[in-house]
Structures are given as C-alpha cells and as structure tokens.
Amino acid sequence: MKYIVETKDLSKSYRGKQVVRDVDLKVPKGCVYGFMGPNGAGKSTTLKMLLGLVKAGSGEAAIAGKTMNQRNRLEILRKTGSLIESPSYYGHLTGRENLEIVRTLKQAPEKEVDQVLKLVRMERQQDKKAREYSLGMKQRLGLAAALIGRPELLILDEPTNGLDPSGIQEIRELICELPKRLGMTVLVSSHLLSEMDQMADYVGIINHGQLIFQDRLEALHEHSRSRLLLKVMNRTAALKLLEMRQIEGRVAEEGILIPELSDDRAAALVQALAEGGAGLYRVEERQKSLEDIFLSLTGRRASL
Amino acid sequence: MLREWKTEWMKLKRRKAGLLVLAFLGFTFLWIGWVVSDADALDLADGYRWMFSNLSMINTILLPTMLAMLASRLCDMEIKGNTLKLLCTLEKKGTLFDVKLLTGGSFLILYVAAELLLLLAGGRLLGFGRPMEARHAAYFLLQNISVSLVIYLLQVMLSFRFENQIIPLAAGLFGSFIGLFSWFFPDTSLFRWIFVWGHYSLLHFTGYTWDEATRVMTFYDVEPSRAALGMVLALLVFGYLICRQLFVRKEV
Incomplete structure (x- = not known):
C-alpha cells in the first residue's frame, strides 16, 4: 500500500513528560484518515510535528515518500495544506485578501482564490472583513486557505471544534468530497468517534501519546460493536451454558458480558439459560462508548 | 524573500502603519515649529546645528514610543489571528522575522530621511545662516537609525512574546523617559x-555653551563616541542574531 504520511518512532517530550511516544502513523493515499484520541492525547502535537511546527524529540516523518528535515520541509509542505487548532486569519483583511496572501506565498495561480471560495461556499462573504465572520465562516476560510495550491495532503486538526450542528455537517461534507473530487488525502483529527464514523476510511487512535489502534474503519467497528449483558442469579451455571454453546462470556461487576448475537441465537440462549437453572432475570444491550473502546484498546495494545 | 516581503505589505493594508509614522513626523515638526517660533537672528545663523541638537532630543523622546507602536502594529496581527502556525508552513521562520525587521526598518529609514529633508526645506525657508554639513546629516542618520533599529528589534521580540500589547507599549514609554x-x-x-x-545621547554630535550674561547659545561640533558607536553596532548585530535564533527556536 502507498502511504502519503509515514512516521517512524515519532516522539516528543515536554519538560521530561513524554507527550508523544513512538508513533508509527501510516496514512494511505487518497483516503480520509481519522486521527482520534481524547483531549490531551497528543493529536495536535503529532500533527504539528508532521508540519515541522514542533521539533520532534526523536523519530522521523515522511510525507509523499520524502523524509522531512529542516532543509526540505517547505518544499514538502508546498504540497500540503493545513488547519491546526483554531483558524488562522487577519481580522482586518477581507476573506479574499486573506486568501491572496496565502496564494502569493504558495505561488499558486490567481484563479485559485475564486476556486477555493466556491469550494467552501464563501463567494458571497469574500469581501467581508474576517473578524466579522462567525466561527464557522472562519473555519471555512481556514479550510479555503489550506486548499490553495491544490495540495495532495490536507492536515486538519479538529476542524469542527466549536461549530454549530449545521456548520459541522457542512465541514464534514466538504471533507468527504475532497478525496473523490480533488484526489486529496485528508488527515483529520477529532475526539469524536461519531464524527469519524461519518467521514473516515481509516482511523488511528492515540491515547497518552501512544498510537493504540490503526486500521480501516471497519476494523474499529469490530471493537465498538455492542455487547449483551446477562444478569443472572447463578453465574457459574450461566458460564457453563455459555461455554457449551461456544459463546465467550466475560464476568463484569453487573453481570456477564457476551458478544452481540443474531436474534435467533439470542432467543435460543435466553431459553437455555432460563431452562438450565442460571436464573436469568434481565438481558441488556450495551453499546460501547468511545471511552470503553479506548479502555479496551489500551488493554489490548500489545496485540494491536 | 521578496515574495514574503510583498505579503508583509499586503498584510499591512488597513493597519494604518504609515499614518502612525506620519502622525509622529507631524508632531515632531509641530514641536520644532514651536521651538523655531521664538528664534532670533543669532539662532538662525547656526540653524542646522541648533535644529540637529533639538531634533536629536525630540527623537530620543518620541522614537521609542513610535517604534513600540510600529512593532505592535506589525506583530500583534500575527498573534491575534493565530497566523504563525499557517505562515510557518509557508515560509521559513527566520525569513518571517527578517521581513518584520525589514518592514519596520523601512518605515524607520523613511522617517529619519523625511526628518532630514524637512529640516533642509525648513532651513531654506527660514534662511539658516550656514549650509547643512554633510557629515552632520550622516551623523544624524547614523545616530537615529542604528539606535532605533536596536530598540525596534527589542520591541519586535516583546510584541511577539506578549499577547497583551500593553507590555511592549509600556516598554516603549519607559524607553522614552529613560x-x-x-x-x-x-x-x-x-x-x-x-x-x-x-x-x-551617547551618539550626539553637537554640543553647546550657554552664556548667561548675553543669553546666547553657541553650538559646536562633537565627534561622536567611537566606543559608543561600536557598542551600538555590536548590539545590533548580536541582538539580531540572538533574537532571530530565539524566534526560530520558539515552537508555535
């Protein structure tokens, strides 16, 4: 597989505290890669290291096959657009004037300003001063700036942060369109699993600075699928019955957790538990929260 | 570098940096006008030396404040707009620092040159007795540009360091008093x-004596201190290298 971003043992420490630890990111070309993790997990620091905004403590990062260093950083980043944390803009300039500055620095053709304005649906607000924009508009302006120069790779750090639901939807649609319409790869970070579910093809999960999961979105769904919680009077009998039916049961504080079953298998199991003396009195469906997934992934880190 | 410098001027649109410099220039010449208003024939006879002496002191008072405001105009737009993260992916950090100095330096050089030209024009208008000496003009440029550049360098660092621009502006006012x-x-x-x-004041190039009985001021030339000039130039060079390195090393 061809990776547009590839890091090897990327690490960073601040005052002796390691915030990013041996991260091996592999972003396939032409996809939307969701980089997830709770706040403070090391997402922004990793993305900043990719852009050379933060110096890596150790390890290396390659973009489009070229290992980045101080000498070739700008040359490599010329094919990259980015929006890190909050949008960057000059409040006293209009949206268009802001984009003209980026266009001049990127040495992109003049027509690109109109093209990106159209792409982010900002043509009508282009002559308004940026400080008068709503947060959503500023975010779109930041996205437009990142799109100038037709980059092969777009790095977006929490682009929907602080947006209202309609703004989130708009940005999300736009991100999903980019690989298909312009052939770009989008590396987007978020702390929301639901958001990634609607955008990403691949996901990477970082927790306490460590990349604990990296695979296709479907593989993550395996981890996030729901479980059934069996509440029984006699756990020993219930576990024995589950073993007989080759169903993996895990004893939790509230009861026994088993993987999700098809309706007919669930019905047969309920009947068997009732008739087998397990004293089944309740069956609950448990959907794993993001936190649960993080916890389970952290526990399984060695095997991932 | 030219491309980056061009964008620096694009960013300055509506920042009224030119207006700020013009306002200080106007105020300086209002002050000079007030000084000249009660001049007699003796004062005008050695008008240029007299004016250089006054202008050096007025610049000492006004330039630190103007430079603090100018540096703030140029730098706080990057802080407020969170633009360093974007710019540092498009241009070298060192280049960004250089163009900030170059832009502020250009305003400063134009300012001091305009003072000199206005002084020449004023001298002709008022009929100053002796012509302006070339070395005086050169000393004036050297005195005001070299020291001001060191101060501007300091102000740029302060404006980038503090989100609240009151601190660098206070430093400018403090500098004016000092x-x-x-x-x-x-x-x-x-x-x-x-x-x-x-x-x-270390780089002054005129001095005067005051005769209390006749109430006459007599101006004379002073050779600017070479040690002071050496120190200012060393401060400028090493200050630039250190400040640039600090700016480049700072993570955004």
Whole structure:
C-alpha cells in the first residue's frame, strides 16, 4: 500500500513528560484518515510535528515518500495544506485578501482564490472583513486557505471544534468530497468517534501519546460493536451454558458480558439459560462508548 | 524573500502603519515649529546645528514610543489571528522575522530621511545662516537609525512574546523617559551606557555653551563616541542574531 504520511518512532517530550511516544502513523493515499484520541492525547502535537511546527524529540516523518528535515520541509509542505487548532486569519483583511496572501506565498495561480471560495461556499462573504465572520465562516476560510495550491495532503486538526450542528455537517461534507473530487488525502483529527464514523476510511487512535489502534474503519467497528449483558442469579451455571454453546462470556461487576448475537441465537440462549437453572432475570444491550473502546484498546495494545 | 516581503505589505493594508509614522513626523515638526517660533537672528545663523541638537532630543523622546507602536502594529496581527502556525508552513521562520525587521526598518529609514529633508526645506525657508554639513546629516542618520533599529528589534521580540500589547507599549514609554533622562547625564555616566534608549545621547554630535550674561547659545561640533558607536553596532548585530535564533527556536 502507498502511504502519503509515514512516521517512524515519532516522539516528543515536554519538560521530561513524554507527550508523544513512538508513533508509527501510516496514512494511505487518497483516503480520509481519522486521527482520534481524547483531549490531551497528543493529536495536535503529532500533527504539528508532521508540519515541522514542533521539533520532534526523536523519530522521523515522511510525507509523499520524502523524509522531512529542516532543509526540505517547505518544499514538502508546498504540497500540503493545513488547519491546526483554531483558524488562522487577519481580522482586518477581507476573506479574499486573506486568501491572496496565502496564494502569493504558495505561488499558486490567481484563479485559485475564486476556486477555493466556491469550494467552501464563501463567494458571497469574500469581501467581508474576517473578524466579522462567525466561527464557522472562519473555519471555512481556514479550510479555503489550506486548499490553495491544490495540495495532495490536507492536515486538519479538529476542524469542527466549536461549530454549530449545521456548520459541522457542512465541514464534514466538504471533507468527504475532497478525496473523490480533488484526489486529496485528508488527515483529520477529532475526539469524536461519531464524527469519524461519518467521514473516515481509516482511523488511528492515540491515547497518552501512544498510537493504540490503526486500521480501516471497519476494523474499529469490530471493537465498538455492542455487547449483551446477562444478569443472572447463578453465574457459574450461566458460564457453563455459555461455554457449551461456544459463546465467550466475560464476568463484569453487573453481570456477564457476551458478544452481540443474531436474534435467533439470542432467543435460543435466553431459553437455555432460563431452562438450565442460571436464573436469568434481565438481558441488556450495551453499546460501547468511545471511552470503553479506548479502555479496551489500551488493554489490548500489545496485540494491536 | 521578496515574495514574503510583498505579503508583509499586503498584510499591512488597513493597519494604518504609515499614518502612525506620519502622525509622529507631524508632531515632531509641530514641536520644532514651536521651538523655531521664538528664534532670533543669532539662532538662525547656526540653524542646522541648533535644529540637529533639538531634533536629536525630540527623537530620543518620541522614537521609542513610535517604534513600540510600529512593532505592535506589525506583530500583534500575527498573534491575534493565530497566523504563525499557517505562515510557518509557508515560509521559513527566520525569513518571517527578517521581513518584520525589514518592514519596520523601512518605515524607520523613511522617517529619519523625511526628518532630514524637512529640516533642509525648513532651513531654506527660514534662511539658516550656514549650509547643512554633510557629515552632520550622516551623523544624524547614523545616530537615529542604528539606535532605533536596536530598540525596534527589542520591541519586535516583546510584541511577539506578549499577547497583551500593553507590555511592549509600556516598554516603549519607559524607553522614552529613560532616553530623555539620559541627556542630563555626562557621557561617562553608566546611565547612558546601560540603557539602549540612552544611546541616542551617547551618539550626539553637537554640543553647546550657554552664556548667561548675553543669553546666547553657541553650538559646536562633537565627534561622536567611537566606543559608543561600536557598542551600538555590536548590539545590533548580536541582538539580531540572538533574537532571530530565539524566534526560530520558539515552537508555535
């Protein structure tokens, strides 16, 4: 597989505290890669290291096959657009004037300003001063700036942060369109699993600075699928019955957790538990929260 | 570098940086006008030396404040707009620092050159007795540009360091007071040497005697201190190298 971003043992420490630890990111070309993790997990620091905004403590990062260093950083980043944390803009300039500055620095053709304005649906607000924009508009302006120069790779750090639901939807649609319409790869970070579910093809999960999961979105769904919680009077009998039916049961504080079953298998199991003396009195469906997934992934880190 | 410099001027649209410089220039010449308003024939006879003496002191008071405001105009737009993260992916950090200095330096050079030209024009208009000496003009440029560049460098660092621009502006005002006080100390006084704002007075090139009986001021030439000039130039070079390195190393 061809990776547009590839890091090897990327690490960073601040005052002796390691915030990013041996991260091996592999972003396939032409996809939307969701980089997830709770706040403070090391997402922004990793993305900043990719852009050379933060110096890596150790390890290396390659973009489009070229290992980045101080000498070739700008040359490599010329094919990259980015929006890190909050949008960057000059409040006293209009949206268009802001984009003209980026266009001049990127040495992109003049027509690109109109093209990106159209792409982010900002043509009508282009002559308004940026400080008068709503947060959503500023975010779109930041996205437009990142799109100038037709980059092969777009790095977006929490682009929907602080947006209202309609703004989130708009940005999300736009991100999903980019690989298909312009052939770009989008590396987007978020702390929301639901958001990634609607955008990403691949996901990477970082927790306490460590990349604990990296695979296709479907593989993550395996981890996030729901479980059934069996509440029984006699756990020993219930576990024995589950073993007989080759169903993996895990004893939790509230009861026994088993993987999700098809309706007919669930019905047969309920009947068997009732008739087998397990004293089944309740069956609950448990959907794993993001936190649960993080916890389970952290526990399984060695095997991932 | 030219491309980056071009964008620096694009960013300055509506920032009224030129207006700020013009306002200070206007105020300076209103002050000079007030000084000249009660001049007699004796004063005008050696008008240029008299004016250089006054203008050096006025610049010592006004330039630190103007430079603080100018640096703030140029730098706080990057802080407020969170633009360093974007710019540092498009241009070298060192280049960004250089163009900030170059832009502010251009305003400064134009300002001092405009003072000199206005002085020449005023001298002709008022009929100053002796022509302006070329070395005086050169000393004036050297005195005001070199010291001001060191101060501007300091102000750029402060404006980038503090989100709240009150602190760099307060530093500018503090510098104006220090600069003014420095004129009341002798060349040998440590006060003139330790504060960068006092270096305007160290590089003075005219002196005067005051005859109390006749109430006549007589101006004479003073050779600017080479040691002071050497120190200012060393401060400029090393200050630039250190500040640039600090700016480049700072993570955004």
